[in-house]
Amino acid sequence: MNRIAKLLAIVALALPATALTGLASAAEQAAAKADPAKGETLYTQGAQDRNVPACLSCHGANGNSGAAVNPKLAAQHPEYTHKQLADFKEKTRNNPIMTPIASALSEQEMRDVGAYLARQTQKPAVARNKDTIELGQKIYRAGIAAKGVPACAACHGPTGAGIPAQYPRIGGQFSEYTEAQLVAFRQGARKNNAVMTEVAARMSDAEIKAVADYVAGIR
Numbered sequence: 001m002n003r004i005a006k007l008l009a010i011v012a013l014a015l016p017a018t019a020l021t022g023l024a025s026a027a028e029q030a031a032a033k034a035d036p037a038k039g040e041t042l043y044t045q046g047a048q049d050r051n052v053p054a055c056l057s058c059h060g061a062n063g064n065s066g067a068a069v070n071p072k073l074a075a076q077h078p079e080y081t082h083k084q085l086a087d088f089k090e091k092t093r094n095n096p097i098m099t100p101i102a103s104a105l106s107e108q109e110m111r112d113v114g115a116y117l118a119r120q121t122q123k124p125a126v127a128r129n130k131d132t133i134e135l136g137q138k139i140y141r142a143g144i145a146a147k148g149v150p151a152c153a154a155c156h157g158p159t160g161a162g163i164p165a166q167y168p169r170i171g172g173q174f175s176e177y178t179e180a181q182l183v184a185f186r187q188g189a190r191k192n193n194a195v196m197t198e199v200a201a202r203m204s205d206a207e208i209k210a211v212a213d214y215v216a217g218i219r
Helices: 003-014 017-033 036-045 078-090 096-104 105-117 133-142 175-187 194-201 205-215
Strands: none
Touching: 036 105, 078 096, 078 105, 133 205, 175 194, 175 205
């Protein structure tokens, strides 16, 4: 059993079915308490009293960023959006722009923004490199057995929609952004997901680029 499989197995063994059910229930309750309307206000107007800029200035109207350096957030699972904001706030995920913004947000505000974005419709990016589509598809659907790289679809689903409260939506994301995050995981610059660090560490530049482009085009 490779190290990635061990990490997943440890999590599964450490949490019995009743605990997993409890976690899912807690996530549902937290999401139910979130206020999408307040999240929209924060997303579109910011909080000037705390120097929090409007999120749309970078991530676009309704979470549809127009620049690949800033990820598309529309239709993302609210639990994932909340976790990333919390990670920025706690500096377990580093970003010189997002860290001070997240640090100024309350727990409730992070949940509200996540709830608002989850209700938006993504305007997906597109795959652009026809020469690497086959490789990208193979990695996404089947992984790279020789390197112990699991299929991306195993966690993120066949269409990249992810699994709420567990794995993020990645389908339709900018290929440049997905590539940058995989490289960051591989280099240790992004440290807030142990499994992704292990996966990316086993992938070459060409493999990362191919699967990132493929992911941009899946629906």
